[in-house]
Amino acid sequence: MSRALRRFGRVTEPLAPGPPTADGPPELVRSLQLRHVDAGSCNGCELEIVSAFGPVYDAERFGARLVASPRHADGVLVTGPVTQNMAVPLLRTVEATPRPRVVIAVGDCARDCGVFAGGYGVVGAVGDVVEVDTSIPGCPPHPTAIVEALRGITRR
Amino acid sequence: MNAGTLVVTGAVLGLGAGIAGVALPHRSRVTGAAVLLWGACALEGVAAVHVLATGHAVVLHSSTILPLTGVEVMLSPLGAFFVLLVALVAVPATLHGIGYARHGLASRTAACVFPIFVTSLLLVPTAGSVATFMVLWELMALTSLLLVLVGHGRRAEARSAASWYAVLTQGGAALILIAWLVLAAHSGGQSFAAMGHHARHLAPAVRGLVFVLALIGFGSKAGVVPFHVWLPKAHPEAPSPVSALMSGAMVALGVYGIVLVGDALLGGGPVWWWLAVLALGAVSALFGSLHAASSTDVKRLLAYSTTDNVGLALLALGASGLFAATRHPVLASLGLVATLVLMLNHAAVKGALFLAAGSVQMATGSSDLDRLGGLLRRMPQTGALFLVAAAAITGLPPLNGFIGEWLLFQSLLHGAATGNTATDVAVPLAVAALALTAGLTVVAFVKAVGIGFLGRPRSQGADEAVEVPVTMRLAVGLLVAVCVVFGVVPALELPAVERAVRTAVPGVGSALLAHGVDVQLVGLRGVLAPTELAGAMAVAVVGVMVLRRSLSRRPTARVVDAWGCGRQLQTARMQYTATSFAEPVQRVFDDVLRPVQDLDVTHVAESRYVIEAVTFHNAVDDAIERGLYRPVVRVVRRCGQAARALQPGSVHRYLGYGLGALVIVLAALAMIG
Secondary structure (H helix, E strand, O other): OHHHHHHHOOOOOOOOOOOOOOOOOHHHOOOEEEEEEEOOOOOHHHHHHHHHOOOOOOHHHHOEEEOOOHHHOOEEEEEOOEEHHHHHHHHHHHHHOOOOOEEEEEOHHHHHOHHHOOOOOEEEOHHHHOOOOEEEOOOOOOHHHHHHHHHHHHOO | OOHHHHHHHHHHHHHHHHHHHHHOOHHHHHHHHHHHHHHHHHHHHHHHHHHHHHOOOEEEEEOOOOOOOOEEEEEOHHHHHHHHHHHHHHHHHHHHHHHHHHHOOOOHHHHHHHHHHHHHHHHHHHEOEHHHHHHHHHHHHHHHHHHHHHHHHOOOHHHHHHHHHHHHHHHHHHHHHHHHHHHHHHHOOOEHHHHHHHHHHOOHHHHHHHHHHHHHHHHHHHOOOOOHHHHHHHHHHOOHHHHHHHHHHHHHHHHHHHHHHHHHHOOOOOHHHHHHHHHHHHHHHHHHHHHHHHOOEHHHHHHHHHHHHHHHHHHHHHHHHHHHHOOOHHHHHHHHHHHHHHHHHHHHHHHHHHHHHHHHHHHHOOOEHHHOOOHHHHOHHHHHHHHHHHHHHOOOOOOHHHHHHHHHHHHHHHOOOOOOHHHHHHHHHHHHHHHHHHHHHHHHHHHHHHHHHOOOOOOHHHHOOOOOOHHHHHHHHHHHHHHHHHHHOHHHOHHHHHHHHHHHOOOOOOOEEEEOOEEEEOOOOOEEOHHHHHHHHHHHHHHHHHHHHHHOOOOOOOOOOOOOOOOOOOOHHHOOOHHHHHHHHHHHOHHHHOOEEEEEEEEOOOOOOOEEEEEEEEEOOOHHHHHHHHHHHHHHHHHHHHHHOOOOOOHHHHHHHHHHHHHHHHHHHHHHO
């Protein structure tokens, strides 16, 4: 087993050089627990989030974790344009998160509805429903971009 | 005024309260009767305290009150202890009854019968002869039966409950009467004093018969498995003050009867008697706590918990008898002390719980836990009192339930290795049963408090509940105060218990010594310092609160809705219910509980993949009722149906019966002659 591990070596992507830029409340430095809300995404961003928290990009190295309830979370990770059915649950989730908290809009749809803009089931971008602190562009955003944004908050 | 006069005056006052219930106008009926009853309780209580203080029994005799036999009163210290126990529940229950009156106690019948019921409860332990005892015992049974029936106009279940209660209690009374008659016939007198002299020298078979009959007879009153089936039926139907008295006091008198016959009159017996008591107690404790853990009606839960607590008392009594039979007088005395302490604590706790449940029922219109919820905010005082009483019954220090269970555990653990085979096998099993019972009791009462008082209201009645009148809160508060005081300073109750035990059962050693506030076992290793314990707990709680306040730098708390997974529609029906809380217990013990579950899925006509409706039905019936009593009821009913054929309504047939009977009688006479 140990030999196999040694042979396999390191698979994680190398760290980006230098400390990342700081944006986020000081209480969330070093540890950031996140609740993910799919507000109506095509699931492209979900795949990238899974990848960002997987063994290759391993965002947990930098103190960010996904948790199962907003009651355990410091922030909310929102993907997709906000659909009519998800507007109230999104609001409640953000409301249920203890302060101080951050809301991170992941992907172009979350920022400005992307290709879904003007759709009949779409209420608007995440910023139209709740206050957004950080947004990550891309359709979908690369895992490195997600990890970079999270490092900006955890400063690790 | 000497103690005898007090007893008689108290009885007269109590009966006067009954008359006041009939004679006074509607408005002042319940209050007037209550004031007279408090007088009766006070007088009987003072007499009892006098007897306990001096250690001398009060003996009275009157040949004019009852024809043929006369009335004999003998208030022994054991009886005096139970008089005090009854008075302890009766005073708050009567106070609670004033506020509760419009829920069934204001009618003329109820206002007359309730005081007579209380008086008979007070007087049963003062009886000094078989005739006096049975008259009072039957008075108690009949008046309580009438009180169970009080609500029959509103609920049909009351009638069925009353039938069950009537059959079981009268069957028990018949067995008790047979036991008394056998004992009286062999000891040449019906007074308890005469019996006490002769009973020790009777043949073992006669003594065994008397004991078994008395155990079953009094056991049916005490709600011991398998005679407990009336409890969960009668308690939800009876008005709450009556439930409190029936569960707190009347059931304790069943235990009094067993102690009276087994220990005081027969003077102890062979090992098998007490193994039977121990087994009955263990089974009752387990069965009662299991059903309490799975009940969803709060009064039904309390009724099963009564069976559980009586089981614990019998466990202690059985252990005590076992130790006496194997010549361990100190342990025997400790067991008997534990029995009485458990009964006294149960009276205070269960009285408080039943009265609080009555307050809840009055405020919300329901006693079904699945229709309650959110009451701690709506009825803060009743809720807090219920919470303390629930903590007391689960045996948490520094409350009185802990003292009783500590004494019971001490007697069992010290008796685990006495060298006698029967004891060595039975006692560890009893400890195991006790441990499981304690755990299940916690489940039951966490459920009662958590589902009933926390969360959101599950019905409109619970939503609109308001706090009950101050007299009703005061009544519950009095009993809860007793729980706290006896838990913190058990030295207040233990000397009285010890005195009752020592005089009732000559020959058992003194097992307890109360040094100021500590309780020390004599001849055994064991010290309990409940006051220090309570003080340490108080200091710890205050310390944690102060530390938390001084260390925490958090901003002020924000009040938000309960997290419901972000659902748009969140109703009170989405909470944990009593049924779902009890489901794991029900699943683990389904061999004993035998729940009846029914899942019915209706599909849409067009496709099996689309469901139109799902109905789920879950009921936990009493397995003993179903397996033991239902077949008997069925056979009796069938016999009744068959006997109807004899009465077709035809005059000719009836004339034929007359002729036939005459011929048979003549033939019989001719054969004898």
